[in-house]
Amino acid sequence: MAIYTNTVAVAGLLAILLSGCQSTSQSSDAQTSMAVADPVRETTASGADTTGMVWIPGGPFLMGADEFPDSRPVHSVSVTGFWMDEHEVTNAEFARFVAATGYKTVAEQAPNPADFPGVPVEQLVPGSAVFAPTAQQVSLDNPLQWWAYVKGADWQHPNGPESTTKGHENEPVVHVSFTDAAAYANWAGKRLPTEAEWEFAARGGKENQTYYWGNELKPGGKWIANIYQGHFPDKNTTEDGFTGVAPVQSFAPNPYGLYDMDGNVWEWCQDFYRPDYYTKLVINDPQGPADSYDPDEPGAVKRVQRGGSFLCSDDYCIRYKAGSRGKGEINSGSNNLGFRCVRDK
Numbered sequence: 001m002a003i004y005t006n007t008v009a010v011a012g013l014l015a016i017l018l019s020g021c022q023s024t025s026q027s028s029d030a031q032t033s034m035a036v037a038d039p040v041r042e043t044t045a046s047g048a049d050t051t052g053m054v055w056i057p058g059g060p061f062l063m064g065a066d067e068f069p070d071s072r073p074v075h076s077v078s079v080t081g082f083w084m085d086e087h088e089v090t091n092a093e094f095a096r097f098v099a100a101t102g103y104k105t106v107a108e109q110a111p112n113p114a115d116f117p118g119v120p121v122e123q124l125v126p127g128s129a130v131f132a133p134t135a136q137q138v139s140l141d142n143p144l145q146w147w148a149y150v151k152g153a154d155w156q157h158p159n160g161p162e163s164t165t166k167g168h169e170n171e172p173v174v175h176v177s178f179t180d181a182a183a184y185a186n187w188a189g190k191r192l193p194t195e196a197e198w199e200f201a202a203r204g205g206k207e208n209q210t211y212y213w214g215n216e217l218k219p220g221g222k223w224i225a226n227i228y229q230g231h232f233p234d235k236n237t238t239e240d241g242f243t244g245v246a247p248v249q250s251f252a253p254n255p256y257g258l259y260d261m262d263g264n265v266w267e268w269c270q271d272f273y274r275p276d277y278y279t280k281l282v283i284n285d286p287q288g289p290a291d292s293y294d295p296d297e298p299g300a301v302k303r304v305q306r307g308g309s310f311l312c313s314d315d316y317c318i319r320y321k322a323g324s325r326g327k328g329e330i331n332s333g334s335n336n337l338g339f340r341c342v343r344d345k
Helices: 007-017 091-101 178-187 195-203
Strands: 053-063 075-085 127-131 147-151 266-272 302-306 326-329 342-344
Touching (some): 053 342, 075 195, 091 178, 195 266, 266 326
Antiparallel strands (some): 266 302
């Protein structure tokens, strides 16, 4: 596995590559914004195949969570019924897309030097962010201690150039940016879910719960989602049976028949990310704001991510809890980030 040793280069790349799950709270001050063209909302093709999808009936629900500043206020929202992939897009499914189109993911392309000022050009090679557990306990204020930009890491090589997806065809595809996920959805005659659709589906008709599965972390003493157990980031006890991603359908589905709406991998949504969007109180089929703004990185265009990943726990990234939100720069990926698709009736 080839990993950058230039600390400055790593910091410059990872600052954009990492998803939004680096803190338990976020500012809600919106001062400036970055508007970009939205490539997602025209991708749904009528008559698309619904094999492997489940019908989500739609209806009203309470969206958001009081625990997180950017998920307030909890407010009433209604969504129209839609079809949703029963599980995250797998390596096998993504491979069929690549075979049919010749598509190259962002992680397989050399970064644009203009996007990474200060990073030596010779360091700008294809790669992506990979979780690297520390050897001992560390302060949780610096994610660069457990993330590395790995040369050659991409969807076909999840942990670096020496790794492969052979034998892992039924695991979620990872290192997929928003741009890549939208391209796949377009090819499949589908689209990415809105944030409201995703949360409605994840709740499974249940509200006012700490987790999407209920109020107990381990109902009956059993782990029912692929999240992190132990002491983050140095000791993963793997009590749920998995160190990293789990094959889809490894855990029981929710009441709608959807798998892994909590944990496993973060999932892209079509909405631009703004921490203040919920204050707009859009009630019917909210599509997200018209532009992107993150006070933590004002210059980055970000979309919403949902559901948390195998690295989330109550010790660190708690944004796998019901109603919480993640965020990510649109051309960035990591080995805990994937997606699923939806389509209209």
